[in-house]
Amino acid sequence: xxxxxxxxxxxxxxxxxxxxxxxxxxxxxxxxxxxxxxxxxxxxxxxxxxxxxxxxxxxxxxxxxxxxxxxxxxxxxxxxxxxxxxxxxxxxxxxxxxxxxxxxxxxxxxxxxxxxxxxxxxxxxxxxxxxxxxxxxxxxxxxxxxxxxxxxxxxxxxxxxxxxxxxxxxxxxxxxxxxxxxxxxxxxxxxxxxxxxxxxxxxxxxxxxxxxxxxxxxxxxxxxxxxxxxxxxxxxxxxxxxxxxxxxxxxxxxxxxxxxxxxxxxxxxxxxxxxxxxxxxxxxxxxxxxxxxxxxxxxxxxxxxxxxxxxxxxxxxxxxxxxxxxxxxxxxxxxxxxxxxxxxxxxxxxxxxxxxxxxxxxxxxxxxxxxxxxxxxxxxxxxxxxxxxxxxxxx
Numbered sequence: 566x567x568x569x570x571x572x573x574x575x576x577x578x579x580x581x582x583x584x585x586x587x588x589x590x591x592x593x594x595x596x597x598x599x600x601x602x603x604x605x606x607x608x609x610x611x612x613x614x615x616x617x618x619x620x621x622x623x624x625x626x627x628x629x630x631x632x633x634x635x636x637x638x639x640x641x642x643x644x645x646x647x648x649x650x651x652x653x654x655x656x657x658x659x660x661x662x663x664x665x666x667x668x669x670x671x672x673x674x675x676x677x678x679x680x681x682x683x684x685x686x687x688x689x690x691x692x693x694x695x696x697x698x699x700x701x702x703x704x705x706x707x708x709x710x711x712x713x714x715x716x717x718x719x720x721x722x723x724x725x726x727x728x729x730x731x732x733x734x735x736x737x738x739x740x741x742x743x744x745x746x747x748x749x750x751x752x753x754x755x756x757x758x759x760x761x762x763x764x765x766x767x768x769x770x771x772x773x774x775x776x777x778x779x780x781x782x783x784x785x786x787x788x789x790x791x792x793x794x795x796x797x798x799x800x801x802x803x804x805x806x807x808x809x810x811x812x813x814x815x816x817x818x819x820x821x822x823x824x825x826x827x828x829x830x831x832x833x834x835x836x837x838x839x840x841x842x843x844x845x846x847x848x849x850x851x852x853x854x855x856x857x858x859x860x861x862x863x864x865x866x867x868x869x870x871x872x873x874x875x876x877x878x879x880x881x882x883x884x885x886x887x888x889x890x891x892x893x894x895x896x897x898x899x900x901x902x903x904x905x906x907x908x909x910x911x912x913x914x915x916x917x918x919x920x921x922x923x924x925x926x927x928x929x930x931x932x933x934x935x936x937x938x939x940x941x942x943x944x945x946x947x948x949x950x951x952x953x954x955x956x957x958x959x960x
Contacts, residue, residue, distance in 0.1 A: 568601070568643070570650035570795035571713070571788065572683045576656030576699060580688040581718040583611055584750055585742070586653040588779030589788065591618040591772045598648040605639070605672035607954035608653035609823040609861070614752075615653075618772050625825055626652065627669030628678070629662065629933055630952045633798075634804065639827055640679065640797040650795055658683065659706065662933050670933060673710045682713030682791055685738075690719040690746065697732035697770035704738060713791040714811070716742035716783065729754045741791070744784035755921055809891060809943035812886070814850030814857040816896065819841035819870065823861035823894055844899075845870045849880020856883050856943055861894025865924045868904045868912035881915050889915065889943050898922040898959065917959050922959045930957040 593600045602615025602623045612623030656674035661669030689696045704712040730740040842848040850857045892900040905911045905923040938949045
């Protein structure tokens with residue numbers, strides 16, 4: 566069985582894509598359908614909400630960072646034995662970087678590649694009929710990216726809905742949803758995006774509120790009719806994600822949460838073992854491992870516990886003396902000499918590298934990056950070109 570799928574996009578971040586996506590995912594799951602979510606681009610947080618809403622694993626699809634074989638393998642994974650897939654755009658639908666056609670990192674790339682229709686979420690607060698001009702711009706900007714329908718978000722009244730909706734339908738686009746302003750539907754945020762799904766005490770209650778909103782404010786049957794089959798090109802992925810070692814010590818707790826699920830899954834598929842440990846519980850990497858991996862997360866929120874974790878600090882020093890340690894994002898911060906939190910308090914870190922990180926003096930750098938390896942390491946051979954995403958809110 567191949568799933569039908571649709572992309573949910575918007576002109577910009579903050580338009581309500583995630584709430585609409587989660588609401589539809591949860592509502593269709595409550596109807597008894599097998600539904601999966603996917604997120605365009607690099608995002609560790611939203612797929613966690615997709616997974617919580619459906620009970621089935623979410624995934625990222627990144628047309629810039631992923632080789633086509635991996636991209637197609639992950640898309641096929643989501644479509645297999647599934648009724649419906651929703652692919653949520655990051656930022657604006659067409660936002661990416663200048664690159665070869667189909668490799669910009671935008672959700673529009675995925676719409677072209679898989680022939681998927683787009684459901685456009687428009688935040689119409691502060692406008693009415695002008696929303697039709699925005700919708701028409703999206704509908705005509707790229708003939709290979711088809712706008713299938715519109716969801717009006719943050720409406721102020723029934724009159725507001727009529728003015729906006731009638732103007733959009735007059736240009737030939739169906740309006741399949743109209744959502745009134747309701748701040749209680751908003752998901753709380755912090756500097757790296759939404760607060761993570763696992764940190765909610767009442768997560769399922771909030772997901773069900775979003776599902777209730779979707780049932781009330783969207784024509785879910787119409788949304789499903791707009792979708793088309795997701796049929797990725799066949800291809801192997803055996804060489805796409807080679808594990809960094811045979812037995813990998815993986816930091817895994819509230820401070821270290823940012824590891825894409827498909828990465829760990831493919832490490833295991835390649836025969837590697839993963840030995841998780843919790844730095845904030847003062848655990849050290851298992852000495853039987855041949856590589857240690859410190860992923861990103863929120864070490865700045867747990868810097869005091871990390872600084873006081875004597876067993877973790879000593880164990881990491883012993884491990885790093887003879888074996889490779891990889892740190893990225895928050896993991897890279899912990900590899901440094903110290904971390905200054907947002908309140909200006911400095912906490913000692915591992916000292917395996919010489920840098921100091923500060924959240925009191927924040928400096929934001931975001932975007933796709935390429936790097937060439939200057940020596941053989943767990944990421945590849947000397948001279949290899951690697952791709953990644955910089956998402957720095959610290960200095």
